[in-house]
Amino acid sequence: MENFNFYSPTEFVFGKDRENECGEYVLKHGGSKVLIHYGGGSAVRSGLLDRVCASLDKSGISYVKLGGVQPNPRSGLVYQGIDICRNEKIDFILAVGGGSVIDSSKAIAAGTVYDGDFWDFYCGKRITEALPVGTVLTIAAAGSEGSPDSVITKEEGMFKRGASGDAIRPRFSILNPALTQSLPPHQTAAGITDIMAHLYERYLTNSKEVEVTDRLIEGLLLTMVHEGPRVIKDPNNYDARANIMWAGMMAHNNSCGVGRSQDWNSHNIEHELSALYDCAHGAGLAVTLPAVFTYVCDHDVMRFAQVAVRVWGCQMDFANPRATAMEGIEKLRQFFISIGMPKNFEELGAKKEDIPKLVEVLCRGNGRDGSISGFVTLNEDDCTKIYELMI
């Protein structure tokens, strides 16, 4: 196990109706003038935004609203949010929505107090200072409610890139599983896929002697395998939603990823798909993960065999561990299909002829040098072959 620091100071407020307490938590964490940042339709239609405003009113907190965050959130709205925060002297940002809204809020929070272009943080500069952020989560997926990470898409070039720093970990996150019950099945399934991807990206490590984090990741994957199909079958199943929501947070606050190298190649490969086709990140991952794993399986057959046996219930083929490893990858692929995720480029809305462009942006865009690195280093040729496996 490698040396590490782990710091997760977010206060999680979990359960039914807890969004009605958001005013108290903004006060507790030092907010007095709030930017409420949200997407569009559902938070308004469901009455959630009204309940949030009522709670802030009750606590005597003033606020400004900025909606319009779209999936794969864009830099344009971030610049707009930064202007508002500076002009209105905002001291707290409350994200009401899913990962996109939270990531956009984090970008605004960091950009507001930064004397430069916020995009610097998405080109590798560490975030060390930001306005405090709180969240009211509406979809279990990105894990942004407990993470120090944010992903934003820059319109010029359609670069989708990540930034990180403990300063953008939310001060509090309100997780009410009931808020996720109204999600369309496709979004629920995309969330499940994203959570599982966060687990696999940590599972694929070159670090040795990481039993404790292996076991934690496997436990969370087993939870998803059990609870995922239950919510797809019965969207109103509060308990299954609750288990998935906590698993989604635990999958990405890094308590199960400490002390080990991680992968994240699959996320990078997918980001180009959702940036170009504006598909759900989770849907892109459902197509990407099995392709990447098939391509890199030989790098560490026993690791793929281990997850196949421990999570997917495969019988170990001691004469041919690679068969077990591949069986586990196939079970993962079938699982994604079973919850309604796309299985290939066509179902995703991606085009074979775009592969050269995807590879170019992936490996050369935004300052990259021709390859991406994680569990395995992948050059342009590797990435081309991986995209081709998705056709």
Next chain:
Amino acid sequence: MENFNFYSPTEFVFGKDRENECGEYVLKHGGSKVLIHYGGGSAVRSGLLDRVCASLDKSGISYVKLGGVQPNPRSGLVYQGIDICRNEKIDFILAVGGGSVIDSSKAIAAGTVYDGDFWDFYCGKRITEALPVGTVLTIAAAGSEGSPDSVITKEEGMFKRGASGDAIRPRFSILNPALTQSLPPHQTAAGITDIMAHLYERYLTNSKEVEVTDRLIEGLLLTMVHEGPRVIKDPNNYDARANIMWAGMMAHNNSCGVGRSQDWNSHNIEHELSALYDCAHGAGLAVTLPAVFTYVCDHDVMRFAQVAVRVWGCQMDFANPRATAMEGIEKLRQFFISIGMPKNFEELGAKKEDIPKLVEVLCRGNGRDGSISGFVTLNEDDCTKIYELMI
């Protein structure tokens, strides 16, 4: 799953040689005049205390030292520590040691800023304010380095009782697995047992639909089953020590215990043993756990069968689930014996004739009303029978 709040703002600083950074972390978390609280022999002999002082010196932090914490820490030293903190205007307490030292530090931290007898907190009053505490951990066991809990023994009556509150969660905890390599086998094994007890106390729940926390607990138990025997066999195995150390923190910071009722009857039953005989808490638990589980198995046979199958690798006996449940309890008992823990009253140094006294203090002492409650409510007759199972 039940509603909950989860807040774990401790900064964990994990790995080789990290104790040499403790001065920086005291500064970062606001300390300028420190009480260094420790036990005795080993922290001094090993040079650890000197390294801690050197790090504080380097950061320009002044300090006062208070050693002498004994296992099952006593209220007498807590009162002494409170006096020192008040007289010396201490603003930060640095615990250098194991669970006993950390628990004593937490008691001093809460007592110093409290206008009354600190023992009030150990009679049920919630701790809401305390001096900040940091830790340099020397044994993986109690989980106090990441928990809001403290257990102290009051000399008058030898009551061993717990207190709790987010205010006593450590601000930072330095976890260097190498510091645990010099522990005697008995202490290592007692620590392993304590960690497993923290997991079982959470596993035994009456809450339904808690798959995610079940799976996390099972993952941590599997880690202990794998790594425990490795460190007993090879005390210098850094990697096994590291896995156990992180598992010990995760077992007790409650990320795997949220949203569910918990047990803690075994801890209460054991506390009377270590209070009366001054045995290691973990050694007492090794004798207590199998006895309690045998006695309460019928309350939820399928729960015990589940852990038997998932953690202990038992084959499910579908015609007789109770047989599987009991097989899992027997495997736990054999595991404790295999790492060198005592198996009964005699090996623990406890006496059959003391059972009435143990039961009296357990069920009637310090304001209790004749029973203890957790997974199952146990009256004096039940507790007598449980202690008798340990003979």
